[in-house]
Amino acid sequence: MARIRVGLVGCGFVSELHMYAFRRVYGVDVEVAAVAARGDHVVEFAGRHGIPRVYRSFAELIADRDLDVIDICTPPNLHADMIVASMRAGKHVICEKPFAGYFGRAGDAQPIGKHVPKALMYKRVLEEMDATRAAIERTGKLFMYAEDWVYAPAVTKTAEIIRATKDKILFMKGEESHSGSHAAHAAQWAMTGGGSLIRMGCHPLSAVLYLKQVEAKARGETIRVASVTGDVGNVTAVLKPEERTYIKANPVDVEDWGTLTATFSDGTKATVFSGDMIMGGVRNLIETYTSGGSLFANITPNTHLMSYQTSEEKLASVYITEKVDRKTGWQYVCLEEEWTRGYLQEIQDFMECATSGRQPLSDLALAYETIKVNYAGYWAAEEGRRVVL
Secondary structure, X not given: OEEEEEEEEOOOHHHHHHHHHHOOOOOEEEEEEEEEOOOOHHHHHHHXXXXXXXXXXHHHHHOOOOOOXXXXXXXXXXXXXXXXXXXXXXXXXXXXXXXXXXXXXXXXXXXXXXXXXXXXXXXXXXXXXXXXXXXXXHHOOOEEEEOHHHHOHHHHXXXXXXXXXXXXXXXXXXXXXXXXXXXXXXXXXXXXOXXXXXXXXXXXXXXXHHXXXXXXXXXXXXXXXXXXXXXXXXXXXXXXXXXXXXXXXXXXXXXXXXXXXXXXXXXXXXXXXXXXXXXXXXXXXXXXXXXXXXXXXXXXXXXXEEEEEOOOHHHOOOOOOOOOOOOOEEEEEOXXXXXXXXXXXXXXXXXXXXXXXXXXXXXXXHHHHXXXXXXXXXXXXXXXXXXXX
């Protein structure tokens, strides 16, 4: 059995999801052998997950010669430098979304989300991504983009049907929304590279870009994103302090509501929406309308199990689904969430790629195109026009 040793960077929410998935890989001998983070909680994290080595710096982690793969689960502003440094150290890399973003440069007026033109952000992000891509390709190591939506069973089945029917996709509509992030950095452009549209909207955007390429390959066509329109806003700004009981969004210089529409070179469309004011749990949805039918990928919520309960106290130890503010009343209970949302399949694919050298389903090209289209959406929204790519 092939042997892979992983070094994890970060020990927050997404690291927990990845650890769950690493333990369930089959056919590959996988061990998360080391973790690095600056906070003291990394020691508790390592102990709870049985990780033998703890580092307090990223440099120490990538210097560990026993590691084959570095899994980057850090805030987005750290991604590019960590990707390149890890691969130059001879490691394959898994990197959480987003691949890149604009996080500010010396001399920028603050806060950057309100003062730096989005056209300039778009230009600089593309320059950075081009440099990062070139550095990745020079190493000969694998870059694996942790976009779980591409691996979610509802999306992979949609792709299977498109391959079988070879129908033309006419329109797709994707959404990720919830009641707002608890993370302080989510409020600041300099930390996240944008607001809801990139923090959450990058998931459905990657999914629609992926499905359009599935269609193109099945039909023997070449399809690209030709233009983008967008709109963003801060709809929660109207709330009084006492009205923020359940809405967690409190942006400094990012949007809490965003939408973009991509027009493809074949004239078809896809719209992506994300918002930080949607109650009732996280919404992860892709609707696909083709020349031969319709496909609704209800990742979450879905109807695997519906629950009506009356006691919050009795449910204290029961997980219902992400981002619900209560467990009583009617609920859509997410069963095996890591499977439903694609985390298990994603990590399985990555570990198989690390042993065989093949490219992953979620690759560098998808990571690059997602950010390119996302920032074109920001540019289009700010200038109120269509941006042609």
